[in-house]
Amino acid sequence: MADFLHWFASAGGTLDDTAVGISYVPESGRSAVALRDVEEGEKLFAIPRSLLLSTRTSTLPSLLGDEDWKSLGDGWAGLILCMMWEEARGDESKWAGYLRSMPTEFDSLMFWSEEELGWLKGSLVLDKIGKDSAERDYREKVLPIVQKRSDLFPPSLLSSHYTLQNYHIQGSRILSRSFTVSPWPGAAPEHDEDEEAPELIDRSAASGGDVLMGEVNVLGDDSQEDIDLGDLDDDEEDDEREKTEDVAMVPMADMLNARCGCNNARLFYTRDDLQMVATKSIAKGEQIWNTYGDPPNSDLLRRYGYVDALPLEAGVGSPSDVVEINADTVVEAAMVVSYQERVDWWLEEGGDDAFVFDTTCDLPEDMLSLIRLLLLTQEEWEKAQSKGKPPRPKLDEKSYEVAKAALQKRLAMYPLTLAEAMFVSLAELSERRRNALIVTTAEQRILHKTLEKLETLKEARLSKEGDGRKRRGDKEDGQGPAKKARR
Numbered sequence: 001m002a003d004f005l006h007w008f009a010s011a012g013g014t015l016d017d018t019a020v021g022i023s024y025v026p027e028s029g030r031s032a033v034a035l036r037d038v039e040e041g042e043k044l045f046a047i048p049r050s051l052l053l054s055t056r057t058s059t060l061p062s063l064l065g066d067e068d069w070k071s072l073g074d075g076w077a078g079l080i081l082c083m084m085w086e087e088a089r090g091d092e093s094k095w096a097g098y099l100r101s102m103p104t105e106f107d108s109l110m111f112w113s114e115e116e117l118g119w120l121k122g123s124l125v126l127d128k129i130g131k132d133s134a135e136r137d138y139r140e141k142v143l144p145i146v147q148k149r150s151d152l153f154p155p156s157l158l159s160s161h162y163t164l165q166n167y168h169i170q171g172s173r174i175l176s177r178s179f180t181v182s183p184w185p186g187a188a189p190e191h192d193e194d195e196e197a198p199e200l201i202d203r204s205a206a207s208g209g210d211v212l213m214g215e216v217n218v219l220g221d222d223s224q225e226d227i228d229l230g231d232l233d234d235d236e237e238d239d240e241r242e243k244t245e246d247v248a249m250v251p252m253a254d255m256l257n258a259r260c261g262c263n264n265a266r267l268f269y270t271r272d273d274l275q276m277v278a279t280k281s282i283a284k285g286e287q288i289w290n291t292y293g294d295p296p297n298s299d300l301l302r303r304y305g306y307v308d309a310l311p312l313e314a315g316v317g318s319p320s321d322v323v324e325i326n327a328d329t330v331v332e333a334a335m336v337v338s339y340q341e342r343v344d345w346w347l348e349e350g351g352d353d354a355f356v357f358d359t360t361c362d363l364p365e366d367m368l369s370l371i372r373l374l375l376l377t378q379e380e381w382e383k384a385q386s387k388g389k390p391p392r393p394k395l396d397e398k399s400y401e402v403a404k405a406a407l408q409k410r411l412a413m414y415p416l417t418l419a420e421a422m423f424v425s426l427a428e429l430s431e432r433r434r435n436a437l438i439v440t441t442a443e444q445r446i447l448h449k450t451l452e453k454l455e456t457l458k459e460a461r462l463s464k465e466g467d468g469r470k471r472r473g474d475k476e477d478g479q480g481p482a483k484k485a486r487r
């Protein structure tokens with residue numbers, strides 16, 4: 001740690017060391033802790049923009065030249081290679097002290113064994129790890145450049161620094177510690193010292209003010225496979241490239257841990273630096289928490305290797321937890337024969353191929369709309385097509401049955417039922433096993449509760465319809481004296 005702090009200060013970073021200390025906390029690793037009472041609004045540390053490590057600041061892209069650099073594509077391969085290269089340069093790298101301080105071991109899903117991943121069976125997070133696509137990038141994009149450009153990547157270092165394992169390590173560092181930092185509009189690379197002091201901008205502020213720049217959190221929703229560009233048109237490609245160039249490693253800011261509901265500091269951006277500022281008063285001895293955007297536990301586990309195990313009404317989990325149902329499961333539950341044309345149309349019209357259930361336990365409207373689309377008669381289906389609109393998400397008897405069947409099919413994907421999981425003592429499990437169980441049981445709870453809510457809705461609807469029929473019947477029969485009397 002001393003090596004990193006020394007590097008940070010000598011590279012131009014500033015830290016209020018009366019306010020912030022870095023200590024080791026067993027459950028979360030290195031952690032920033034308040035050394036004295038800190039007031040809301042106090043600046044804790046600042047990182048000059050020149051200290052950010054990104055494809056904009058590393059010299060590798062220009063040394064490689066346009067053609068070789070572009071062959072790495074627009075995903076994370078370029079930034080990962082920059083990090084590998086900077087690390088391989090040792091003390092010659094501007095970021096030597098930073099890179100030396102970074103972790104080499106992770107609990108994120110990329111590093112789980114097949115057996116460990118098996119504990120997550122049922123959760124669709126397993127489809128999002130992106131290991132295969134990362135390994136493809138390594139083999140097809142990175143290795144050819146590394147082998148071709150021995151002027152930049154000495155063959156003697158290939159087996160120590162340019163390995164697949166190191167590719168995953170750097171990728172995981174990006175996944176769990178990077179920030180999105182856009183360039184300051186109109187700022188010259190070097191600025192005049194006499195210029196007016198730059199204003200602070202917190203993009204996360206809910207003020208709706210002049211919120212222009214920067215992203216304050218550790219990356220929200222990108223992953224190695226998410227940035228895979230596929231066939232994009234020129235504009236999309238430019239946007240995507242910009243997005244990847246904005247991914248930056250921010251020394252010191254990435255020392256902060258996060259816990260749902262505890263956020264007390266945030267990273268604010270100025271033209272010249274990034275500043276970590278207390279957003280609440282922090283008592284001496286308390287941990288200084290950033291936010292990672294409070295993703296669901298499945299995603300926390302995938303990217304950061306931990307979960308928020310908060311005591312909730314029905315068990316342990318996070319209020320941000322979600323569970324997804326794939327459109328395939330909905331189609332199976334609908335038990336319709338000719339669905340392909342309708343599903344293709346649904347997707348072409350911008351419909352999703354997966355539906356997200358959150359802790360409100362409401363049936364997602366778009367799933368209900370797909371269910372009704374699948375159940376349309378041929379004539380209704382032709383009408384929907386000509387209108388260019390999928391059906392309204394109305395819960396009727398048939399769509400209720402399909403939604404229920406889809407939820408039950410989804411629940412059947414978990415090898416351990418929720419009732420069985422209740423008998424497992426979390427305290428006796430290894431950390432990974434425990435975290436996997438927290439994720440899968442939270443997902444199952446959402447599915448069960450959605451089923452219950454759906455049942456209640458259906459009963460309420462049936463009794464309302466029954467009442468309606470009864471009232472209509474009363475009128476038709478001309479037998480409504482009580483009603484008339486009430487008027």
Ligand SMILES: C[S@@+](CC[C@H](N)C(=O)[O-])C[C@H]1O[C@@H](n2cnc3c(N)ncnc32)[C@H](O)[C@@H]1O
Nearest residue numbers: 027028029030176177254255256257258304306
């Ligand atoms: C941005 S880094 C924070 C610094 C990190 N603790 C370190 O030792 O370098 C994010 C990583 O910190 C750890 N972490 C952050 N918040 C945590 C928490 N609430 N519980 C457990 N681990 C946490 C996870 O390993 C995560 O991948």
